[in-house]
Amino acid sequence: MQDFLRNRFKERAVKAGATVLEVSDLTQAARTIARVIGEKGGGMIVATPDLLNEPIFSKEFDQPLHPATDELTVAGSAAGVSPGSFGIAETGSVVYAANDRLDRLVAMLSPIHFALLYAGDIAPDLEVAGGKLKDLQMNQGKRYVSFVTGPSRTADIERVLTIGVQGPKELFIVLIDGESEK
């Protein structure tokens, strides 16, 4: 069942244009991100506070991770990292539920976005996702929830698919074994 969801999720996310990186734990996740960014020429990485305060994670980077202090910092970064709340296998989406505006901007303005997701937190389909969404909004006070599926795109000019309009040009989903602790 787990494998089924995980495979379906990967397949759908890739089809939507995301890249899925599978890792065993948070340390591996950090190393993988550092490697990918290194390969792309490095640069400033912004991250949300929960990741900044996670020593296992932040110590893996050569340059310290940056907090998202304002929109210009985020827009000027090389990449942003933020944790997703859960995934949806049917669509390959990562769900974000950060209330803090700057945290949200990490997923909106950084040119490359890394979404951390625990493989155990994948909902099978939109019906189940709808239930979780309802709980997030009605019981947990999450007021801005987005299903993010692949990078930003447009086909407005002659229907030519072009990736990276206002949102990130690349979306990496870092799929970590196990479940988040909540």
Place this chain on the structure above:
Amino acid sequence: MSNNQPLINRVASLAGKSAAADHSPGHMEDKPAPFKQRYRKALADSRLSRNLLNFQRSWRVSRDETFAEFKTLGDSGEKVGRLPKATETVAGNFVSEAAPVEEISDRDFQEMRHKLAGIKDRVIDNQEDYLDHFIQAARRNGIIVYEADTPAELNNYVLELCKRKGITTVVKSKTMVSEETGLNHVLEAEGIQPVETDLGEWIAQLSHERPSHMVLPIIHKSRQQVAALFSKVTGRTVDPENVTEQVRVARTELRQDFLKAGMGVSGANALIAESGAVMFIENEGNARLVTTLPSVHVVVAGIEKLLPDYDAAMLQLRLLARSATAQPITSYSTFLSGPTEPGKEIHLVLLDNGRRKMREMPEFKDALRCIRCAACADVCPPYQIVGGHVFGYIYSGAIGLVNTPFHHGLDAAAQPQSLCVQCNACVTVCPVEIPLARQILDVRAMVVEEKGLVWYKKPVMWLWQRPLLFNLAARTAGYLAKPLGSNGFIQPSRYKIFGRQLPLPKILKTMVGWRSLPVPAAVPGRDLIKPKLTATAQPPVVPNGAAGKTVAYFIQCLTDRLYPEMAASTAEIFQKLGCKVVMPESQHCCGLPNLDSGDKAGAMVMAKQTIETLEKVEADYIVTGAASCAIIMLHDYQHLLAEQPEWAARAEKLAGKVMDFITFMDKVVKLPAGALAAPYNETVTYHNFCQSGNVMGLKDEPRRLIRSLGIDVTEMEESNVCCGFGGSTSADFPEVSQRILERKLGNVEASGASVLVTDNPGCVMHMRGGADAQGRPFKVKHITELVAEQLRRYEAAR
């Protein structure tokens, strides 16, 4: 114009010069340009129809695929926590090879859309309750809600808010409601700069046009046009071929506006009553920035966007993205239930503007289910020819023809609505089952009621309603027309005087130059049939399910007067199948031409005449060779006569006996494949008369029938796209009719077939005339002609 000015000022200065700028058909003044002007512009723009044709073709294929793919995804859905029923889908074989894509996609689609339509109806029926609930919940979440009855109220609210807060730049994500109210104009007039941030909308704004499509606003433009525009606006040369670079220009330019704007204006795809949350979906990521960056956010939404709960929102997501952009889901689907940080303000303006009125009219209420996916435009043949600036008003496509009278007045809809050829393609893809084609006819009837029929239709309709006089006139016309015809056609361009082509007035060329007209018959079909009627049935040529039954033949006026031999051979088929044939004496016309022209009163007269005539007949089946007449009797009479319950009941009873020829052959006669096989050397392709396919769902039936004749069908592309006849449209907009016909004839020719077969005499007339005038290398036949021929060959070979 200086190029180091902020972009938005450059937009403003361009706007100032708009009068001199290049006017496109959707030019953005206070109101769209007059219809005639928009129509002429669109016809002159060959790129427009080419772009739209490519778009419609590829949309159709990918849309069908995304629905087909859902099948296996749906399986995974059911497997949640309830173990998988089967594991074979794990392999990720998204499209089963066993069944055709179209079929699978359709089954799930039908189920889903029926469900969403039901949910929407529940909300519409209890609108005020849901609205109250939603508003209270939204207010509890800290959203400031304002209800606007009119566009002016909405615009003023936003304007006052800007003034109060000293806001001078407003970034906007896509909202059709603000197009509906003309918000940008109102803001600009007060020195406030609205900036559209959706790429297509931005391009439309920069070129002072309105979106021509609800989902793809600049589908009518080419990359070269976009590059020229961007070069002009940025002062840098933009590569005319490189779309990626063009998108980058937008990203760079718009970033600045995002960062300095004081207000974001967004639309909504749904308003979720249970929580007071707003749902919006997008691909570019601009809406998330519009709703996050500025400290004031205004949502503008029509009250029809209400949904009861998250479950319904999820269902809408599944249908909307597939129908709009043929994606399983868009890149971003966002649910916003209130301000997230101190200092953030969210306002929600709910617009009525005719929606409550629509709700009170039973004919139009269903249109409030609309989720603005634009699928109805993506399959619409006349839309492909003229585009959204003409086919609609602010809202385009079929829904635009229906809701424009309510949002912008009947005048605004009067001319666009008559572009609809009633093919019903829109109805088959609408994800909320709106009976769009029927509603367009209801709009047409309102237009006719208010403005009267077009002058040239008046005498025709007058005569039409008087069977005796009509009979006389038609016979006289037949005698008079005889010397004009050649090979059964009238084609004025062939007339010669002293060896030279007759100079034809332009209007005649536009009307008939591209399509030869049939010569009216001096002796109608009924006169040919009458002498052959027998008191008892003959033995059938082949055993079949109809042998021994009595068939009443409803000839249909066109067949009767223009193709009498077709009528005679249809009667011959019934007789050879062993049926007793009766011919209802005073039969005239079912009323379709009236209904189709918006002459509802006339249509009612004709419907009643027809019901009275056919009620008297003693027969097992009433069969017509004209699919369109069967459809009006089966599907429209009851709606037409709804206000006279006694007549509606009689119509319902009649419907129990009426059948079109194909259905009769398929369900009653039931010939097995090859039953009438006889040598036949032509290659046959089949045109699904659009209503047969879209209303009656006949797709396999005609093909089965042709196979029973021992003939294979060579399929053409787009076999169920309309031929452009559309009755009233070919008289009102002959250019549109002609171009749709060309799409069809081109597809037929590309199939390599030498015979084109279909089941509606109107289509036969249209396509036969077109093939003749254009010298196309194939013949056009009605299905009854093919069956009759093959029966004769079969008998001869025995």
